[in-house]
Each structure stands twice: as structure tokens, then as C-alpha cells.
Amino acid sequence: MIDDLVIRQYRHTDHAQVIALNAYGLAAAGVPLDFDVYAGDLDVDSTYLTARSTLLVGEFADQIVAMSAFHLVRAGRDACIGAGCGVG
Numbered sequence: 001m002i003d004d005l006v007i008r009q010y011r012h013t014d015h016a017q018v019i020a021l022n023a024y025g026l027a028a029a030g031v032p033l034d035f036d037v038y039a040g041d042l043d044v045d046s047t048y049l050t051a052r053s054t055l056l057v058g059e060f061a062d063q064i065v066a067m068s069a070f071h072l073v074r075a076g077r078d079a080c081i082g083a084g085c086g087v088g
Helices: 012-028 044-048
Strands: 006-009 053-060 063-071
Touching: 012 044, 012 053, 012 063, 044 053
Parallel strands: none
Antiparallel strands: 006 053, 053 063
């Protein structure tokens, strides 16, 4: 059964399923939809499909069941970005 899971790069045709999966994940974690900045619409192109980032999805039985974003982090300036790092 696990052999049927395909991990691949995001395609624009995945957008609606990625939005639904994001909303499901937020709800399962108890995060209110209005709390997450990306809850309404993920700007996948400018956020995840840059020269230093990518978005992968897991597809099973023609459904997106997993997603993960990767961002190249360099030592120094990029090493700590976001909440808790002293940078907004």
C-alpha cells in the first residue's frame, strides 16, 4: 500500500487540494482559520516556488495527502528567520 504513495513536486493543478489539506491540518491542530496568514489562500508561486524553495506533495489514489516545503538556509543571515529569532 505504501508503494502507491507518490512524492513529487507541486503542480498548479494541485492548488485546491493543497488549500484543503492546509485547512484540514490547521483544524486538526486546533488553529483557528483566521489565525493563520495562509489559511485563505497560499501564494505558492512566490512563497514556495522560488530559486531557493520548493513544495513537495504526497499523492495517494489521486488525492493530495501530504505536503512539505523546503527552503535553502545558508549560514549567517538566513540561519534564524521568524518568530523567536529576534527577526519579525
